[in-house]
Amino acid sequence: MNDNARFEFLLRMGDNALVLAQRLSEWVGKGPVLEEDIALTNVGLDLIGQARMWLSYAGEVEGAGRDEDALAFRRDQHGFRNLLLVEQPNGDYAETTARQFLFDRWHLLALGAMTRSRDERVAAIAAKAGKEVAYHVERSSDWVIRLGDGTDESHARMQRAIDGLWMYAGEGFLPDATDDAMAEAGIGPDLAALRAPWREGVAAVLAEATLALPADDFAQRGGRQGRHTEHLGHLLCEMQFLQRAYPDARW
Amino acid sequence: MYAQMVDTGLNKVVDASQMSPQEQAFQARIDADVKVEPRDWMPEAYRRTLVRQIQQHAHSEVVGQLPEGNWVTRAPTLKRKAILMAKIQDEAGHGLYLYSAAETLGVSRDDLIDDLHAGKVKYSSIFNYPTLNWADIGAIGWLVDGAAIMNQIPLCRCSYGPYARAMVRICKEESFHQRQGFDIMMAMCRGSADQKAMAQDALDRWWWPSLMMFGPSDAESVHSAQSMRWKIKLLSNDELRQRFVDQTVPQAEYLGLRVPDPALRWNAQSGHYETGPIDWAEFQAVLRGHGPCNRDRIRVRKEAWDDGQWVREAAMAHARKRAERESRAAA
Numbered sequence: 092m093n094d095n096a097r098f099e100f101l102l103r104m105g106d107n108a109l110v111l112a113q114r115l116s117e118w119v120g121k122g123p124v125l126e127e128d129i130a131l132t133n134v135g136l137d138l139i140g141q142a143r144m145w146l147s148y149a150g151e152v153e154g155a156g157r158d159e160d161a162l163a164f165r166r167d168q169h170g171f172r173n174l175l176l177v178e179q180p181n182g183d184y185a186e187t188t189a190r191q192f193l194f195d196r197w198h199l200l201a202l203g204a205m206t207r208s209r210d211e212r213v214a215a216i217a218a219k220a221g222k223e224v225a226y227h228v229e230r231s232s233d234w235v236i237r238l239g240d241g242t243d244e245s246h247a248r249m250q251r252a253i254d255g256l257w258m259y260a261g262e263g264f265l266p267d268a269t270d271d272a273m274a275e276a277g278i279g280p281d282l283a284a285l286r287a288p289w290r291e292g293v294a295a296v297l298a299e300a301t302l303a304l305p306a307d308d309f310a311q312r313g314g315r316q317g318r319h320t321e322h323l324g325h326l327l328c329e330m331q332f333l334q335r336a337y338p339d340a341r342w
Numbered sequence: 343m344y345a346q347m348v349d350t351g352l353n354k355v356v357d358a359s360q361m362s363p364q365e366q367a368f369q370a371r372i373d374a375d376v377k378v379e380p381r382d383w384m385p386e387a388y389r390r391t392l393v394r395q396i397q398q399h400a401h402s403e404v405v406g407q408l409p410e411g412n413w414v415t416r417a418p419t420l421k422r423k424a425i426l427m428a429k430i431q432d433e434a435g436h437g438l439y440l441y442s443a444a445e446t447l448g449v450s451r452d453d454l455i456d457d458l459h460a461g462k463v464k465y466s467s468i469f470n471y472p473t474l475n476w477a478d479i480g481a482i483g484w485l486v487d488g489a490a491i492m493n494q495i496p497l498c499r500c501s502y503g504p505y506a507r508a509m510v511r512i513c514k515e516e517s518f519h520q521r522q523g524f525d526i527m528m529a530m531c532r533g534s535a536d537q538k539a540m541a542q543d544a545l546d547r548w549w550w551p552s553l554m555m556f557g558p559s560d561a562e563s564v565h566s567a568q569s570m571r572w573k574i575k576l577l578s579n580d581e582l583r584q585r586f587v588d589q590t591v592p593q594a595e596y597l598g599l600r601v602p603d604p605a606l607r608w609n610a611q612s613g614h615y616e617t618g619p620i621d622w623a624e625f626q627a628v629l630r631g632h633g634p635c636n637r638d639r640i641r642v643r644k645e646a647w648d649d650g651q652w653v654r655e656a657a658m659a660h661a662r663k664r665a666e667r668e669s670r671a672a673a
Contacts, residue, residue, distance in 0.1 A: 116415050119407055120642070123654060129434045129435055237656060241656025329415050
């Protein structure tokens, strides 16, 4: 088995969680209602915890002495392996909700498949994370329904958010050589097989939310191979500032 | 976080001869340490004062998310980021318990928030100071939460049941916050010269505002005397401040940091530290709105509230639609 593929695979999982957690932490103190401040931070905290598990394991697999923090704070954007979807800016509450919803539904399916991984460590992380993400799915789906089937304004905003992010929603179903190697080794999921159940779940929620399923299934890709949107570099500038400015410090 | 200088709306302490029989019975229950509960009769001034105090405290928790939020996106390690997020989440939770405690007194959370945004009520002035380096996050936990705990532990025994019970939960979490703050300070003080300088800079900026958190000396204050009579304030501002100084100075020494007070000295006779004079003109100026961050803190909160208006409306509209559908289905 190719350990470089396994390292890449673990980075992809860790970076999704890390980058989305970073976006959610930008909401601190600015949510639409106090309960949502708590919920957003709660989801962010789950994701940070997951990022730490994936990245620690990635560092061990790599065997080059990098720990979770070296991986999180000392890689430039081309070293990041997250989906383009999770690095998109927060926008309004509809955009934050749409991003979360589209990702959560992919995330839960991917983790569910990984609980059967032949890599026991992967299976254990997926099982733990899956319990948290089941709640994330419930929460983000509820909000899509609430905002879609709320007022005229919220409906319009929610539809615009889904339409705007839709081209980033499909990247998680487009396997490359790394994914093929991981699926063959029984470590990672068969990504293409996740598309149908994902689409079915998303369509059901959008229908209940009185929202239209976008027709154009064109998918941007590149994040998982290190080719990102312009947004990621700025996110990293902020997140990595202290480690970059004071490389010898111990925090 | 906590409330400062709460107005009772009275201009002198009410003594027993001026009380109605109902008020006398109320005071007798308080004197006997019986908790007041929401459905119990209470003097209007007691109710209003509690609303002001709990409201200030709740707003402090909510506004207090902002100076820490200023660094949560730049926390230096994943572990520190996770701890800080958990702490901020606790604070939002404290805001919720406290708004709920205030609501038991017949006010609504939305009205209280309107009062905050209209500048009618204060939050703790400490949050009108900026967080400029990472050690500020340590200093907030160590000093600001440390000062808040001094004030809040006695409030666990205050006369109003829902407030006292909220405070028990809050104090448990605050002591974790203070420990995490001190842990950041230790790492900074054991770290590089740059880190040590950040830690000293943070202490230099947060020391005096932390002492001011307890409020001016209240020996002469009618409001404090009445609040103490009602047992919604249990110790004087000066007593609490002295406890804080006595606890904190040795901690600063342990960290190898210099407390920015040339007059600070240990009095072996009294067994307490003596501090130099506090610049109350600065405190009053910050209270009037002239602190470094007063304008930004309220602006950010108002923007968040206004930007969230459509979300709250949508949630209400959806709930109404759902209830209508359910009642139609049941019919």
